[in-house]
Amino acid sequence: MALKSEKLFSEMAPILQTNGADLVKKIGAVYHFEILPAPGAEPVVFTIDLKNGSGSFAKGRVGTADATFTMTDDDLIAVAQGKLNPQVAFMQGKMKIKGNMAKASKFTPDILPKSPKL
Template sequence: MANSDNVKSEAILDQMKLHLATDAGKNLVKKIGLVYQFRIAPKKLGFDEVVYTVDLKKGEVIKGPYEGGKPDATFSFKDDDFVKISLGKLNPQIAFMRGAMKIKGSLSAAQKFTPDIFPKPSKL
């Protein structure tokens, strides 16, 4: 049985932390300047969610809810769907229309959340 602290998305978000420290990451912060909160469920939306904050104002990724007020947009998805979206294998609009991704907050902020904000997987 999967532990809620052991979602596949965690590896992607750890990479995101490193990515935000690079020049490309710093450009993202300048360009986007929004705060996203991710609620990632191991198997079923709304259950055993792990919450992450991707702060593209400060350029940081934090495990836990955003503490600086309200995030600009909050996304909820299953771990597998988050992985597919972040790797560019699932279009965020299609995921939203299928109900695989739920959004709260500003839709215009949410539309700036694209697979481009994620670091590309390194080729081994």
């Protein structure tokens, strides 16, 4: 089963080409996203590097993350589309965060692409 979030993350490439250097200056962190196809399933990992160069995106665990977000595919899409507030998701246990909380708080949903075709 293909993850909706895989398409979402792949759309980061053009954002990083145009705004990557600015995001790296502003954020300065590497993030791992552990996306669960369903609750309790084995996660699929994505890496967003907003610390080096002009930023990058990769499928898999690349390097050491400053913060790791774990959530279901549907919850990540809801956050990206503005239907689920990240703080509410965290408080309700829908999103787990490991690592540097200050760096984690710098990753806001407005960084993610707004894709109505998910």
